[in-house]
Amino acid sequence: MSDVTPGGGPPVHPPSPPPFRLYDTRSRDVREFQPVRPGQVSLYVCGMTVYDEIHVGHARAMMVFDTFVRYLRFRGWNVTFARNFTDVDDKIIERAAKRGEPAVELANRYIANFHRDTDSLGLIRPDLEPRVTETIAPIVAMIDELVAAGHAYPADGSVWYSVSSFPAYGALSNQSPDELRSADPEGGKREAADFALWKAAKPGEPAWESPWGPGRPGWHIECSAMVRHYLGTTIDIHGGGLDLVFPHHENEIAQSEAANHAPFAHCWMHNGLLTMSGGAKMSKSLGNVVNVEDILLEFPPEALRLYYLQCHYRSPLPWDPASALPEALGMLARLYEAVEVGSRMGGLGPAEAAAAELGPDALEVLQLGRSFQRHFLAALDEDFNTAKALGHAFELARAINRLSNHKRANARGGTVVAPALDALRLLGPALGLLAGTPATFAEEVKARRLPALGLTSEKVEAMLADRTGARMRKDWAEADRLRAELDGAGIVVMDRADGSDWRVRV
Numbered sequence: 094m095s096d097v098t099p100g101g102g103p104p105v106h107p108p109s110p111p112p113f114r115l116y117d118t119r120s121r122d123v124r125e126f127q128p129v130r131p132g133q134v135s136l137y138v139c140g141m142t143v144y145d146e147i148h149v150g151h152a153r154a155m156m157v158f159d160t161f162v163r164y165l166r167f168r169g170w171n172v173t174f175a176r177n178f179t180d181v182d183d184k185i186i187e188r189a190a191k192r193g194e195p196a197v198e199l200a201n202r203y204i205a206n207f208h209r210d211t212d213s214l215g216l217i218r219p220d221l222e223p224r225v226t227e228t229i230a231p232i233v234a235m236i237d238e239l240v241a242a243g244h245a246y247p248a249d250g251s252v253w254y255s256v257s258s259f260p261a262y263g264a265l266s267n268q269s270p271d272e273l274r275s276a277d278p279e280g281g282k283r284e285a286a287d288f289a290l291w292k293a294a295k296p297g298e299p300a301w302e303s304p305w306g307p308g309r310p311g312w313h314i315e316c317s318a319m320v321r322h323y324l325g326t327t328i329d330i331h332g333g334g335l336d337l338v339f340p341h342h343e344n345e346i347a348q349s350e351a352a353n354h355a356p357f358a359h360c361w362m363h364n365g366l367l368t369m370s371g372g373a374k375m376s377k378s379l380g381n382v383v384n385v386e387d388i389l390l391e392f393p394p395e396a397l398r399l400y401y402l403q404c405h406y407r408s409p410l411p412w413d414p415a416s417a418l419p420e421a422l423g424m425l426a427r428l429y430e431a432v433e434v435g436s437r438m439g440g441l442g443p444a445e446a447a448a449a450e451l452g453p454d455a456l457e458v459l460q461l462g463r464s465f466q467r468h469f470l471a472a473l474d475e476d477f478n479t480a481k482a483l484g485h486a487f488e489l490a491r492a493i494n495r496l497s498n499h500k501r502a503n504a505r506g507g508t509v510v511a512p513a514l515d516a517l518r519l520l521g522p523a524l525g526l527l528a529g530t531p532a533t534f535a536e537e538v539k540a541r542r543l544p545a546l547g548l549t550s551e552k553v554e555a556m557l558a559d560r561t562g563a564r565m566r567k568d569w570a571e572a573d574r575l576r577a578e579l580d581g582a583g584i585v586v587m588d589r590a591d592g593s594d595w596r597v598r599v
């Protein structure tokens with residue numbers, strides 16, 4: 094590309110996004126991100142095997158990478174984001190057989206439900222969502238190459254990857270090949286650690302033609318083939334849950350690097366898992382699954398986003414069904430409250446003079462507001478530390494809410510709070526938080542929390558009207574009783590000069 098513009102003007106360089114650092118599972122350290130191509134990020138994340146609804150454990154990985162992509166774009170990176178669907182697999186085939194329906198129909202239904210839930214969560218759709226059943230030819234081609242190169246061997250209509258043919262096997266998960274054993278139950282393989290690239294068809298199963306007979310891909314090969322087919326031999330970042338490091342990602346490296354003779358991914362980014370109290374995993378068999386669809390009936394999607402992002406993406410995240418989302422909703426409400434009370438502050442004139450006049454709480458808001466962007470971006474640029482970045486936002490919100498308790502601040506604090514309000518506006522484009530207004534948030538909370546409390550807007554309005562009537566008759570006992578009843582039901586009544594308003598307590 095030429096640096097000289099056709100008109101003979103000064104050289105034009107594309108603006109280069111600022112550097113950031115990221116933990117790489119393979120090298121086990123935080124290092125500066127070096128793109129394969131300047132300004133570009135190719136990101137592949139392992140997606141879902143579609144045979145059930147998504148639960149809040151799955152959604153953590155979706156949310157982490159959604160937010161990471163938003164942040165990279167916000168910083169000026171040109172991101173290509175791919176996430177696959179495993180739409181043919183033992184579990185899908187088993188469940189479809191049990192229900193007496195074709196596997197492809199079951200998979201398609203759960204893909205539709207996945208999109209329903211991730212759209213409701215406010216997740217951006219990846220640029221590419223490849224499916225196994227639509228990527229068979231590139232998969233077969235890659236297996237063929239691995240067989241020709243001596244990294245794989247056919248046996249009884251299946252094809253196995255020979256782990257001992259790839260000396261670097263185990264580097265990602267930090268294990269030596271001798272310790273490794275595969276869970277694949279099929280026979281025909283030469284060594285215990287070998288894994289299936291192609292599975293010979295069993296009667297009644299979905300199958301495709303191949304040089305080794307009819308069958309279907311093993312699980313691991315799809316990601317290697319999809320990455321190469323859609324993004325190229327070497328990508329910038331490969332992502333997924335920590336539970337995929339071994340064997341899945343170890344196998345992806347072995348397949349891709351043996352077939353491509355090139356590094357597979359420059360950086361391996363793994364999110365920590367959701368943990369139930371007592372350390373158990375969220376799983377159907379344990380009966381502790383909380384589906385995204387159900388949680389969104391009771392809580393706004395931003396509360397779920399905040400719940401995930403208040404924890405560093407690599408840390409385990411405890412899930413307490415009773416407190417996780419009520420607490421996150423409360424934290425979100427404090428942020429919106431800061432925007433609301435800050436926006437109401439009036440007054441012109443130089444911020445320094447106003448802050449000096451209003452006292453230490455005002456000086457703090459001014460100072461935190463002005464330094465926020467630097468601290469916020471520094472936290473995110475250092476291994477995408479959303480917990481630390483949000484910590485700065487909560488500190489700022491607390492300071493604004495404290496300042497609003499000063500009567501004079503509401504008339505004089507406008508210029509003091511202005512940098513802080515600008516600062517909080519960064520949360521929308523950077524992290525997908527505070528994307529609404531205090532008013533839309535209040536409506537959203539009403540819409541989701543009232544049914545959860547067994548109430549309707551009409552019922553609350555009717556009780557408020559009764560209370561107004563009691564106040565007009567000067568029946569204070571009845572007015573107080575109604576207020577206490579509303580309070581007990583989770584409704585906060587705010588009496589103003591021009592009447593009463595209400596909100597759901599969070």
Ligand SMILES: [Zn+2]
Nearest residue numbers: 139316341345
């Ligand atoms: Zn994968």
